[in-house]
Amino acid sequence: MLDLRHNRLGDEGFxxxxxxxxxxxxxARSSLSALVMWNNGITSASMDCLAHALKNNPKLETLNIGKNALSVD
Incomplete structure (x- = not known):
């Protein structure tokens, strides 16, 4: 698990x-199964990049992106 909550990464960092x-x-080399990005100032502008990352990384089973400024436009 990689826990990066409360790091103010924003969209660029994400x-x-x-x-x-x-x-x-x-x-090929990662065993990362969980990623916590809680409260990092991530917006919906980063969701395309996230979609591509998830599509190509089947080992990631848990993603927590709560408490970010995500919206449906």
Missing amino acids: RHICDALKHPDTI
Whole structure:
């Protein structure tokens, strides 16, 4: 588990995490099964990047993105 709650990463920082999650080396070598991004100032602008990361990383079983500024436009 990687717990990054309360780190003020924002969208830019979260996109870096997503990019790392979808990198082929990460997918092949990682045993990461849970990611906690609670209260990091993430907005819906990062959801496309997240979708690609989740699509390519089947090992990640739990994602907590609560207490972020997500909305449906």
